[in-house]
Amino acid sequence: MASIVSTRSSLQKRDNQAESYSIANTAQQELGTNAKHELAALLQTTIEIEPLFELFFGQVKSLLKLGSCHFVNQVKDIKLKLGTVSAHNCDYSLNIQQQYLGNISFTRKHRFSEAELAQLENLLSTLVYPLRNTINYRDALNQALRDPLTGLGNRVALDNSLEHQWQMAQRYEQDLGVLMIDIDFFKKINDTYGHDIGDDVIKHVAECIKVTTRQTDMVFRYGGEEFLVLLNKTTTLGSSIIAERIRENIENLNLVDAKGQLIKVTASLGGTHLKAGSSKSKLVQEADKALYLAKEQGRNCVTFYQAETVTTQTV
Numbered sequence: 230m231a232s233i234v235s236t237r238s239s240l241q242k243r244d245n246q247a248e249s250y251s252i253a254n255t256a257q258q259e260l261g262t263n264a265k266h267e268l269a270a271l272l273q274t275t276i277e278i279e280p281l282f283e284l285f286f287g288q289v290k291s292l293l294k295l296g297s298c299h300f301v302n303q304v305k306d307i308k309l310k311l312g313t314v315s316a317h318n319c320d321y322s323l324n325i326q327q328q329y330l331g332n333i334s335f336t337r338k339h340r341f342s343e344a345e346l347a348q349l350e351n352l353l354s355t356l357v358y359p360l361r362n363t364i365n366y367r368d369a370l371n372q373a374l375r376d377p378l379t380g381l382g383n384r385v386a387l388d389n390s391l392e393h394q395w396q397m398a399q400r401y402e403q404d405l406g407v408l409m410i411d412i413d414f415f416k417k418i419n420d421t422y423g424h425d426i427g428d429d430v431i432k433h434v435a436e437c438i439k440v441t442t443r444q445t446d447m448v449f450r451y452g453g454e455e456f457l458v459l460l461n462k463t464t465t466l467g468s469s470i471i472a473e474r475i476r477e478n479i480e481n482l483n484l485v486d487a488k489g490q491l492i493k494v495t496a497s498l499g500g501t502h503l504k505a506g507s508s509k510s511k512l513v514q515e516a517d518k519a520l521y522l523a524k525e526q527g528r529n530c531v532t533f534y535q536a537e538t539v540t541t542q543t544v
Contacts, residue, residue, distance in 0.1 A: 302329075315336040378431060384451070407460070408468065476529065
């Protein structure tokens with residue numbers, strides 16, 4: 230059973246109690262049956278959440294003179310905004326078979342009448358099932374693109390993101406940096422403490438990298454104990470500063486074994502920056518070469534690749 234719960238209608242005098250509308254109860258509302266069926270059929274044409282809301286809002290905004298539509302699902306980290314926010318709004322919580330789908334709100338310049346709210350709720354009843362399908366599809370896609378141990382993007386996600394970021398950087402002449410990170414002496418950690426502790430070290434290092442980078446940066450598990458970071462719109466100096474913060478924060482991790490003994494963890498970092506004529510594969514190759522030199526020069530340091538030379542930041 231699907232439900233559309235009215236959670237709030239600001240600047241509107243309605244009953245304080247939340248009202249729940251099932252699909253069965255809304256089938257005979259003011260919107261004509263044919264128009265409702267046409268909208269339902271249209272919403273079945275996409276399995277992605279952004280196009281779904283663009284289609285829905287595109288159909289209902291003129292009918293009800295809506296100014297904006299805002300959808301939020303905090304649990305799934307989904308936030309969508311369409312249109313321009315106006316003074317009067319109405320909010321709904323969307324649920325289906327005990328699955329919370331999210332909260333949706335609409336605004337417009339004029340107050341909503343009771344008849345218009347009933348009509349909007351009728352229209353929303355066509356959205357819940359397609360919305361449930363798009364959220365489930367999004368979850369499955371995200372699962373396929375995530376490393377199960379760390380929750381970071383995997384190699385497939387990296388390939389997709391690198392392609393997109395490289396194209397954007399080329400098209401708009403934006404900066405793009407790449408960092409390759411490798412946990413130092415990881416085999417020794419596994420041999421000394423066991424693979425369970427080794428997995429914990431990988432997870433803590435992954436989290437450390439994630440919280441040190443910016444929200445616009447993308448972190449991936451490259452393989453084994455290696456990670457790769459795409460630094461979006463970041464200058465060479467900015468990449469250098471972020472890389473050094475990552476190195477320091479990994480070195481300062483407070484990890485202990487079963488006996489309470491400190492587990493010393495450090496990492497080596499190699500970086501590069503997009504240059505004219507650089508290909509996607511060359512960017513990764515350059516970062517890997519810089520990482521190799523960081524290891525040769527004693528580990529626990531940051532080395533950047535430039536042209537046919539490298540520059541090393543001493544610790």
